[in-house]
Amino acid sequence: MNMRTGALIVPTAAALLLAGCATDRVIFVTKTSIGLDIDRTPGTVSIAYDRIDGFFGPRYDNGAVPPVVASINTDLAVFAPQIRQVYATGNAATLVVTPSPQLPQPLLLRGNRKSMFFGTSTTVGLKIGFDVTGLPESLTLGYKRKEMSVIPVGTTKVKDAAGNDVEIDTYPSVLASIDVRIKAASPADTSFGLNQFFATGNAAESLAANSAAIRRSFITLAQKALEPAAAVVVAPELQARRKKMADHVRALRTSGDKNTLGAIADALNLPKQADIPSETAAILDEIEQRSRDAASMDQLSTLLKPITRQDF
Amino acid sequence: MATPKTRTVDKSSTLATLNQLVAQQEQILGPLIAISNDGNQTVLTFDAALDPPVKNAVLAAAAGASGGAPGGTHVARGEIFIAGILTDTIATRAS
Numbered sequence: 001m002n003m004r005t006g007a008l009i010v011p012t013a014a015a016l017l018l019a020g021c022a023t024d025r026v027i028f029v030t031k032t033s034i035g036l037d038i039d040r041t042p043g044t045v046s047i048a049y050d051r052i053d054g055f056f057g058p059r060y061d062n063g064a065v066p067p068v069v070a071s072i073n074t075d076l077a078v079f080a081p082q083i084r085q086v087y088a089t090g091n092a093a094t095l096v097v098t099p100s101p102q103l104p105q106p107l108l109l110r111g112n113r114k115s116m117f118f119g120t121s122t123t124v125g126l127k128i129g130f131d132v133t134g135l136p137e138s139l140t141l142g143y144k145r146k147e148m149s150v151i152p153v154g155t156t157k158v159k160d161a162a163g164n165d166v167e168i169d170t171y172p173s174v175l176a177s178i179d180v181r182i183k184a185a186s187p188a189d190t191s192f193g194l195n196q197f198f199a200t201g202n203a204a205e206s207l208a209a210n211s212a213a214i215r216r217s218f219i220t221l222a223q224k225a226l227e228p229a230a231a232v233v234v235a236p237e238l239q240a241r242r243k244k245m246a247d248h249v250r251a252l253r254t255s256g257d258k259n260t261l262g263a264i265a266d267a268l269n270l271p272k273q274a275d276i277p278s279e280t281a282a283i284l285d286e287i288e289q290r291s292r293d294a295a296s297m298d299q300l301s302t303l304l305k306p307i308t309r310q311d312f
Numbered sequence: 313m314a315t316p317k318t319r320t321v322d323k324s325s326t327l328a329t330l331n332q333l334v335a336q337q338e339q340i341l342g343p344l345i346a347i348s349n350d351g352n353q354t355v356l357t358f359d360a361a362l363d364p365p366v367k368n369a370v371l372a373a374a375a376g377a378s379g380g381a382p383g384g385t386h387v388a389r390g391e392i393f394i395a396g397i398l399t400d401t402i403a404t405r406a407s
Contacts, residue, residue: 231319231333231356239336243364246340250363281315281342281360288317288340 025152026057026171028068028089036141038078040131047076058153058169066153066171069093071217079128079136083180086217087120087147088208092173092199095208097218100290103209103299106202111154118149118174118200126192128184136184149174175204177214210303216269229289242291245301245312246284253280263307315361317341321354323393327371330354330394334403335368344369347390347403354392367406374400 035048057066067090074083088096095101122145129138154170181193197214199207207214234242252261253276261279265272268286273279291297301312319337321330334344334356341358343365348355369387373394384404392401 228318228320228355230353231321231337233329233332234336239339242336243339246364277361278315281317284341284360285317288337 023056023058025150026066026068026089027055027148027150028057028070028087029054029148030070030085030087030146032072032085032143032145034074034076034083034141034143036076036081036139036143038139040135040137045078060169066090066169067093069097069218070147073217079139079184081139081141081180081182083143084178084217085145085147086175086177086214088173088175088204089149089151090171090173090204092175092204092208095205096175096215100296101209102296103205106205111156114152114154116149116151116172118151118176119147120176120178120198121146122178122196124180124194126182128190130187134186134188136186139182139184141182143180145178147176172201173204173208174200175207175214177211179213210299212267212269229285232292234292235294238291238294238297241297241301241312242287245287245291245304245308248308248310248312249280249283249287253277260307264304267303267307315359316345316357317360319356319358320350321356321393323349323353324396325354325393327373327394330371330392331368334371338368339364343405344387344403346388347371347392347401349390349392349398365405369403369405371401371403374402 029052031050031052033048033050035046037046038044051072053070055068059065068088070085070087072083072085075081086096091104095103123142124144125140125142127138127140128136131137151172151174154172155167156170157165157167160166175197176199177195177197179193179195181191183189183191183193195213197207197211249261249264252264256276258276258279261276261283262272264283265279268283268290270279270282270286273282287300290300297312305311319333319341321333325333337356337358338344342360342362343358344356345359346355346357348357370384371392374389384406387403387405389400389402391398393399394401
């Protein structure tokens with residue numbers, strides 16, 4: 001498929017919109033280009049950034065539109081640039097921006113079938129030069145990524161408040177993310193890290209709800225600081241499970257296990273803290289907020305089990 | 313160094329519910345250190361840098377101007393909502 005997305009899709013979508021035609025499909029496209037050129041002799045840093053986001057789809061009478069989200073986070077730090085992108089549609093888009101999401105029931109593959117398209121294209125070029133002392137002297141980075149989906153909306157029946165069957169449109173979930181981490185400290189201490197996810201349907205929703213790597217772009221310290229959580233009374237059995245998990249975390253604090261605490265903080269999408277007490281406090285705060293019912297406690301226990309190696 | 317964590321409580325909560333919340337939150341977030349309100353709801357503050365106390369703090373409407381705390385250690389005092397009414401309240405912890 002020709003992916004000249006920015007040149008073709010946006011004008012096409014705008015033309016269709018101006019024509020006022022109805023649509024039963026959603027087109028969502030992003031295109032990103034980043035160029036970074038660093039040279040210590042003479043000392044220069046050149047940065048180029050170009051980004052296009054486009055959405056074409058139905059708007060309903062009540063103001064609703066199919067949910068999509070796309071983000072890019074990059075620091076373009078000299079000799080250690082990071083680039084993180086997330087692209088999601090449908091329930092996955094809503095889940096990935098929700099602080100404590102509840103995963104919906106998986107959808108069965110049933111009903112009429114229609115074709116949809118979802119694709120990404122990524123190109124990364126990197127060149128690093130070192131001087132005779134082993135210090136990085138130059139870095140040239142070229143990064144280009146396109147993400148696109150063309151998805152027809154579906155229909156399903158649900159019960160309204162009065163118990164009547166009503167027909168509503170559905171918009172499937174897709175999710176793509178990429179996390180590029182480059183480090184150029186010395187010839188021996190140079191790395192190129194890359195994490196990439198590509199998923200559709202229930203798998204996309206599960207990733208959006210549970211993957212720390214994907215969700216971290218949307219959960220910020222500022223959000224948490226602005227929204228103190230409301231306390232709720234929980235059942236005694238659930239409280240016992242919460243306390244067991246909290247005690248486990250406090251034991252890590254007592255033993256000074258910063259690595260394990262850091263791994264738990266990463267899994268919970270928490271920002272890095274300067275010291276162990278602050279990291280422990282942030283984790284306890286998050287655990288309390290994420291364990292308000294048995295289902296969310298199960299989810300939290302499962303999420304942390306690879307690190308804690310026990311059930312709570 | 314204290315690492316305070318706050319929780320809000322609906323203003324309609326009864327004293328019994330508030331005490332139940334304090335007991336549960338102290339097991340997770342550490343000891344209660346302050347009680348207050350933000351105009352619309354009660355605000356409870358816990359110190360997550362400390363281990364949970366052996367005995368939970370107990371809230372009670374302050375008795376008269378002195379607001380004594382008989383039979384326990386004074387933890388905090390402030391105005392919080394009890395059943396929708398802003399009430400001068402003390403928190404004590406049994407010795």
